[in-house]
Amino acid sequence: MYKDIKEGLLEVIQAVLPITLVVVLLQVFLISMPWLLFSRFLIGVVMVMIGLFLFLQGVKIGLLPMGEAIGAELPKRGSLFFLLFFAFILGFTVTMAEPDVRVLAHQVDFVSDGFVNRNILILFVAIGVAVFVTLAMLRIVMNLPIAYVLAGGYVLILVLSFFTPADFVPISFDAGGVTTGPVTVPFILALGLGVTAVLGGRSSFSDGFGLIGLASIGPVLGVMILGIIYS
Known part of the structure; x- marks a missing residue:
């Protein structure tokens, strides 16, 4: 337990320290922001480190084991439909919980003055992820080359x-990026590894x-389709 905590703290320090040092150097030698603002930054760094440490521990303790357990259990039910259905549900719900997606949706809603509703944007992104998580599970079961599906x-x-519409193209690609966030990535990866582990003759x-x-x-396709609907 002590070793895990030590490794977690080291990971957090390695992740946060470089950007902190860059900002400190800019403050001292170039920018000279108001010290009240800079002190808030330092407080924020401490809070980020604490939150990131707790999050990583939560991922290791809960998200990864649960994702692998679900992924290993679903194929044992003997129904391809059962596996694909719950892959869709899990992909959808995990994306709905992804904070990065909500940040993007909030910014788009703000910049567009409410023209692109944040809830509708989140819905289309979540459906897009769910569909392609389902296709990814189908690819694993059918043993299809990933290059063909990606292409x-x-x-x-x-x-x-x-x-x-031109306004939606950059949003769509940003949507593809924000889905690779701290909640979605560990769970989906663990789900895929769990499914692979119980299928004979497959490489993890x-x-x-x-x-x-x-x-x-x-999500890229989902937002593009949403843009076509809005147009």
């Missing part, structure tokens, strides 16, 4: 980009990974 997804993105390296790459295609 098909990006060709579809390229085609839709010609029909999507070649089949268990790649889910995040596939899942990030879904």
